[in-house]
Amino acid sequence: MKGPRAAVETARSAAEAARLARRASRKLALLSGEERNRALEAAAQSLERNLAAILQANAEDLRAAQGLVRTGEITQAMLARLRVDEEAVSGMAEKVRSVARLADPLGRTLSRTELDQGLVLSKETCPLGVVAVVFESRPDVVPQVASLALKSGNAILLKGGREAAASNRVLGSLWQEALAGCGLPEGAAGMLATRSDVQELLALDRDVDLLVPRGGKDFVAAISRQSRIPVLGHGAGVCHVYVHERADLEKARRIVLDAKVDYPAACNAAETLLVDAAVAGRFLPAMVRALSEAGVEVRGCERTRAIVGPEAARAAAPDDWGAEYGDLVLAVRVVDDADQAIAHIHEYGSSHTEAIVTEDAAAADRFLDEVDAAGVYHNASTRFADGYRYGLGAEVGISNGKLHARGPMGLEGLTTYKYKLRGSGQTAGDYKRGRRFTHRPL
Amino acid sequence: MKGPRAAVETARSAAEAARLARRASRKLALLSGEERNRALEAAAQSLERNLAAILQANAEDLRAAQGLVRTGEITQAMLARLRVDEEAVSGMAEKVRSVARLADPLGRTLSRTELDQGLVLSKETCPLGVVAVVFESRPDVVPQVASLALKSGNAILLKGGREAAASNRVLGSLWQEALAGCGLPEGAAGMLATRSDVQELLALDRDVDLLVPRGGKDFVAAISRQSRIPVLGHGAGVCHVYVHERADLEKARRIVLDAKVDYPAACNAAETLLVDAAVAGRFLPAMVRALSEAGVEVRGCERTRAIVGPEAARAAAPDDWGAEYGDLVLAVRVVDDADQAIAHIHEYGSSHTEAIVTEDAAAADRFLDEVDAAGVYHNASTRFADGYRYGLGAEVGISNGKLHARGPMGLEGLTTYKYKLRGSGQTAGDYKRGRRFTHRPL
Numbered sequence: 001m002k003g004p005r006a007a008v009e010t011a012r013s014a015a016e017a018a019r020l021a022r023r024a025s026r027k028l029a030l031l032s033g034e035e036r037n038r039a040l041e042a043a044a045q046s047l048e049r050n051l052a053a054i055l056q057a058n059a060e061d062l063r064a065a066q067g068l069v070r071t072g073e074i075t076q077a078m079l080a081r082l083r084v085d086e087e088a089v090s091g092m093a094e095k096v097r098s099v100a101r102l103a104d105p106l107g108r109t110l111s112r113t114e115l116d117q118g119l120v121l122s123k124e125t126c127p128l129g130v131v132a133v134v135f136e137s138r139p140d141v142v143p144q145v146a147s148l149a150l151k152s153g154n155a156i157l158l159k160g161g162r163e164a165a166a167s168n169r170v171l172g173s174l175w176q177e178a179l180a181g182c183g184l185p186e187g188a189a190g191m192l193a194t195r196s197d198v199q200e201l202l203a204l205d206r207d208v209d210l211l212v213p214r215g216g217k218d219f220v221a222a223i224s225r226q227s228r229i230p231v232l233g234h235g236a237g238v239c240h241v242y243v244h245e246r247a248d249l250e251k252a253r254r255i256v257l258d259a260k261v262d263y264p265a266a267c268n269a270a271e272t273l274l275v276d277a278a279v280a281g282r283f284l285p286a287m288v289r290a291l292s293e294a295g296v297e298v299r300g301c302e303r304t305r306a307i308v309g310p311e312a313a314r315a316a317a318p319d320d321w322g323a324e325y326g327d328l329v330l331a332v333r334v335v336d337d338a339d340q341a342i343a344h345i346h347e348y349g350s351s352h353t354e355a356i357v358t359e360d361a362a363a364a365d366r367f368l369d370e371v372d373a374a375g376v377y378h379n380a381s382t383r384f385a386d387g388y389r390y391g392l393g394a395e396v397g398i399s400n401g402k403l404h405a406r407g408p409m410g411l412e413g414l415t416t417y418k419y420k421l422r423g424s425g426q427t428a429g430d431y432k433r434g435r436r437f438t439h440r441p442l
Numbered sequence: 443m444k445g446p447r448a449a450v451e452t453a454r455s456a457a458e459a460a461r462l463a464r465r466a467s468r469k470l471a472l473l474s475g476e477e478r479n480r481a482l483e484a485a486a487q488s489l490e491r492n493l494a495a496i497l498q499a500n501a502e503d504l505r506a507a508q509g510l511v512r513t514g515e516i517t518q519a520m521l522a523r524l525r526v527d528e529e530a531v532s533g534m535a536e537k538v539r540s541v542a543r544l545a546d547p548l549g550r551t552l553s554r555t556e557l558d559q560g561l562v563l564s565k566e567t568c569p570l571g572v573v574a575v576v577f578e579s580r581p582d583v584v585p586q587v588a589s590l591a592l593k594s595g596n597a598i599l600l601k602g603g604r605e606a607a608a609s610n611r612v613l614g615s616l617w618q619e620a621l622a623g624c625g626l627p628e629g630a631a632g633m634l635a636t637r638s639d640v641q642e643l644l645a646l647d648r649d650v651d652l653l654v655p656r657g658g659k660d661f662v663a664a665i666s667r668q669s670r671i672p673v674l675g676h677g678a679g680v681c682h683v684y685v686h687e688r689a690d691l692e693k694a695r696r697i698v699l700d701a702k703v704d705y706p707a708a709c710n711a712a713e714t715l716l717v718d719a720a721v722a723g724r725f726l727p728a729m730v731r732a733l734s735e736a737g738v739e740v741r742g743c744e745r746t747r748a749i750v751g752p753e754a755a756r757a758a759a760p761d762d763w764g765a766e767y768g769d770l771v772l773a774v775r776v777v778d779d780a781d782q783a784i785a786h787i788h789e790y791g792s793s794h795t796e797a798i799v800t801e802d803a804a805a806a807d808r809f810l811d812e813v814d815a816a817g818v819y820h821n822a823s824t825r826f827a828d829g830y831r832y833g834l835g836a837e838v839g840i841s842n843g844k845l846h847a848r849g850p851m852g853l854e855g856l857t858t859y860k861y862k863l864r865g866s867g868q869t870a871g872d873y874k875r876g877r878r879f880t881h882r883p884l
Contacts, residue, residue: 026788030811113833119822121832128844129814209844230845251867258869346468368862369472372571380561380865389870390563390861391555391881402570402651402858403672404846416844419832420810423822425693427700428831439833 012190014157014200018207020187021130021155027185028153029127033104035182040100040147043178044093047143050174051089057166058084058139065163074163077265081137082164092143099147099393105411106153112442116435118424120442125415127153128209133396134159134198134223135214139167144394146175146189152414157201157208159192169193202227212397212409217324232399232409236324236350237267239382242341242367244358245278251379252357253287258381259355261294265326267398268353268375268385272321272331274341280307280334288312288332296328303334322348338363342370349373352400353385353407374400374407454632456599456642460649462629463572463597469627470595471569475546477624482542482589485620486535489585492616493531499608500526500581507605516605519707523579524606534585541589541835547853548595554884558877560866562884567857569595570651575838576601576640576665577656581609586836588617588631594856599643599650601634611635644669654839654851659766674841674851678766678792679709681824684783684809686800687720693821694799695729700823701797703736707768709840710795710827714763714773716783722749722776730754730774738770745776764790780805784812791815794842795827795849816842816849 012020028036047054065082068074110123131154135141142158149156160168172191179188192201201208205228213223213233220233241259243252259270275283280303288298288308298304299320300313313332320331321344335341345354353375356367364378375385385408387395392410399405405413431437454462470478489496507524510516552565573596577583584600591598602610614633621630634643643650647670655665655675662675683701685694701712717725722745730740730750740746741762742755755774762773763786777783787796795817798809806820817827827850829837834852841847847855873879 026812026814029814115826115831115833119826126814230843232845248867254867254869258871262870262874364864368864370468372468372471372568373860375861375863377863378865379867380863381869381871383870384557384561384863384865384868385861389557389873389879391557391879401672403674406858407861416848418815419817419827419849421817421819421822421826422806422810423820423826425690425696425821426826427696427823428704428825429700429823431831432704437831437833 014192014197015204015207017157017187017190017192018130018132018201018204021157021190022207024185024187025127025129025155028150028155028188029106029129031153031184033106036150036153037100039179039182039184040096040150042182043143043147043150043175044096044100046174046178047089047093047096047171050170051086054084054089054167054170054174055086057170058082060166061164068163078137078163082139082167084139084167088140092140095140095394096143096147099151102151102393102411105151105415110417114440114442115421115437116426117438119426120422122420122422123417124420125417128414128416130155130157130208131210131212131396131414132157132159132201132208132229133212133214134201136161136219137164139164139171141214142168142171143175145396148394148396148411148414150179150188152411154414155188155190157190157192159198159201165193202229205229210414214397232401232405232413233397236400237269237352237398238272238322238324238348238350239268239270239353239385240272240274240345240349240355241270241382242274242335242338242345242354242356243276243279243283244338244356244360244363245276246360246363247276247279247283247357248359249279249283252283253290255355255357255379255381256287257290257294259383260291260296260330261328262381262383264328266383268382269326270330270355270382271323271325272333272348274333274335274344275304276338276341277303277334277336280304284308284332284334291330294328296330299329299331301333304332307334324350338366342367345371345373350400351402352398353377353382355380355382374398456634456639457646457649459599459629459632459634460572460574460643460646463599463632464649466627466629467569467571467597470592470597470630471548471571473595473626475548478592478595479542481621481624481626482538482592484624485585485589485592485617486538486542488616488620489531489535489538489613492612493528496526496531496609496612496616497528499612500524502608503606510605520579520605524581524609526581526609530582534582537582537836538585538589541593544593544835544853547593547857552859556882556884557863557879558868559880561868562864564862564864565859566862567859570856570858572597572599572650573652573654573838573856574599574601574643574650574671575654575656576643578603578661579606581606581613583656584610584613585617587838590836590838590853590856592621592630594853596856597630597632599632599634601640601643607635644671647671652856656839674843674847674855675839678842679711679794679840680714680764680766680790680792681710681712681795681827682714682716682787682791682797683712683824684716684777684780684787684796684798685718685721685725686780686798686802686805687718688802688805689718689721689725689799690801691721691725694725695732697797697799697821697823698729699732699736701825702733702738702772703770704823704825706770708825709766710824711768712772712797712824713765713767714775714790716775716777716786717746718783719745719776719778722746726750726774726776733772736770738772741771741773743775746774749776766792780808784809787813787815792842793844794840795819795824797822797824816840
């Protein structure tokens with residue numbers, strides 16, 4: 001590791017980093033899959049080889065962060081996510097290699113059509129160009145996102161949180177050096193360091209094709225409002241578990257507990273439990289007891305409280321429906337039937353991930369067809385909504401929007417396509433003067 | 443046609459129309475392909491049956507528009523696009539039927555993965571939900587866009603220009619009646635009538651999933667800036683034709699003429715001609731003569747003017763490069779080689795459609811791979827960039843962005859996907875306690 005080089009790379013303005021990234025992206029798009037994989041392997045090895053430097057930088061961040069925890073500027077949970085140990089570094093390297101092993105997302109022919117004799121249209125995947133990701137805390141985002149970008153032939157701009165500044169700087173420099181060592185262009189992976197870099201970035205729509213903010217709802221909303229670059233990111237994760245009258249109640253109990261307790265801060269954690277009135281009396285008392293034992297505060301509707309007793313569940317206020325607690329709190333509502341459950345989800349959900357628990361296949365199919373969300377689940381925890389669990393290798397982020405990428409966004413979300421038309425001198429006028437299109441799929 | 447009904451439908455506020463459209467979209471998404479096609483056929487028949495009413499309304503618009511031409515509020519070209527005759531109405535009906543004949547875009551399984559035994563993830567296409575299209579002049583946009591929306595299971599909100607108010611009103615009412623006659627929900631195709639409706643629309647991101655503005659660059663830019671709904675539309679069409687040193691010069695002449703003259707107001711018309719220095723002396727004099735004869739004003743670089751003579755080409759100013767004339771004007775630049783041509787295109791182009799004319803297959807491949815645009819063409823006119831010519835049936839619009847839909851946007855641009863996960867009680871915690879994912883493609 002050469003310190004000065006790292007310093008130069010991060011001292012650049014966002015505009016200059018973006019310009020370099022755009023230039024690099026032209027070359028990255030032309031690399032073969034083998035060349036991209038070779039660079040990924042070099043980066044993985046560099047992470048392993050430089051374990052000590054990574055741990056040292058991380059220790060520096062942790063020391064500073066403890067001060068921030070004391071002053072209340074960051075939470076204990078953020079501190080925990082910041083920590084990197086030897087196992088975490090091996091994990092980073094392994095994830096880079098798993099991305100290298102994924103199928104090449106570039107140069108795939110999505111369709112080919114003969115428009116006329118000697119006039120063939122093909123639709124082929126290609127990189128977006130330059131992707132910027134703004135994230136908080138976890139330093140392992142650096143190799144994860146950078147490897148997805150490289151695999152898909154994109155240049156990347158990364159801006160992490162200041163609490164992980166030293167860790168990110170080292171990880172970024174190692175990444176840049178590994179790529180440079182493979183002959184990849186300067187600017188292929190740029191690191192931004194300051195908040196003003198992000199402000200500057202938002203206006204750089206000429207040189208940046210996609211911006212992915214990873215973080216809290218307000219952070220993502222603020223970025224979206226101000227950015228001239230297209231933004232993909234999740235605004236909110238208000239996920240529901242709906243226990244249908246024909247549910248296996250033991251499955252329901254396990255799924256609800258997992259969806260709420262496994263990682264309450266995640267966007268795919270459940271925030272509201274809906275229970276059919278027909279089974280509420282049998283299901284809710286034990287469920288609420290189990291939730292309480294796991295430290296979950298329950299906020300129930302009238303019917304819920306009548307069943308479990310007012311001391312077991314605080315009365316839900318109107319804004320509990322649709323709330324993203326991100327914490328050990330769960331709203332519980334008894335519904336008449338699937339119609340009411342689906343209407344509730346469409347009214348208060350965020351189209352992220354919605355689950356039904358039932359042994360009735362028709363009820364499950366109906367829920368999966370009718371509910372408008374990125375993920376619709378039958379008898380599984382909402383917590384599966386994740387790029388790694390979906391088999392995408394990793395994720396750049398999770399999109400709540402319906403355009404381009406929906407749900408966990410892996411390599412495919414980092415590609416677009418172009419139409420290649422190969423002719424032999426055809427003009428549009430020819431087809432006004434009698435020539436006919438054949439429009440034959442090839 | 444019942445007059446009162448039409449009046450009620452257009453008198454609604456945009457918010458109410460959007461709310462109804464959202465409600466309708468939940469039902470449209472569940473219709474079978476056959477049901478959607480039956481409604482399309484009913485709409486086509488209704489157009490044919492109500493020819494007289496359509497022509498009468500159009501005559502009314504034409505009378506009013508002649509006044510607007512006199513006061514300079516609309517151009518002769520807009521007036522021409524406004525006119526609907528008997529043939530145009532048959533054409534509308536025929537296009538609706540051609541959309542019905544396209545493959546069903548819904549319920550297609552894009553991928554299936556076994557995450558673990560008894561835990562299967564499938565990615566399936568579904569409608570976006572509610573799509574709004576704001577357009578100018580041409581009334582045939584109403585059935586064209588409405589049929590793409592219906593085929594793809596979306597509710598649509600349409601707002602046309604005031605110069606076509608009467609034509610749009612009749613076409614919209616006929617459409618609504620035909621759909622209602624097939625039992626489709628109210629609100630499946632809503633018509634907005636006023637400019638304030640559009641202003642109101644821009645904030646309705648809860649009920650509208652996609653907004654497609656069709657019109658001039660400034661119009662699209664203004665909509666994009668103000669909208670809280672995701673916008674897809676083309677900002678600009680600055681297309682180039684590059685005549686390579688190994689071009690067949692007769693092909694080049696025909697392609698350049700077509701690309702400039704066939705329909706200069708279209709976004710896929712050429713705005714700049716780039717010519718390799720090696721053939722400029724042989725190519726440009728005859729080319730510029732042919733362009734002049736076709737009424738095209740040529741604005742040339744120094745080298746161009748040295749070849750064709752200063753009287754044949756006005757000197758190009760710096761802002762001629764990258765200008766979208768939309769008119770019979772063409773900028774001409776002599777370049778050293780493909781490197782310079784590609785650099786020029788990346789500097790000044792709008793990533794819409796770029797063409798190379800050459801008999802050198804390697805040079806063509808290089809151009810098609812390296813140039814970053816929605817359409818990259820070899821030996822064909824840029825004018826082919828169009829949904830109908832591409833075999834997409836029709837187009838909702840042409841997207842210059844790289845996200846979601848790139849280039850002419852047909853049915854596919856109106857769909858998204860959802861992940862359906864079918865399990866048997868799995869929790870994420872199981873996989874922290876030792877269970878392993880299989881991630882097997884099915």
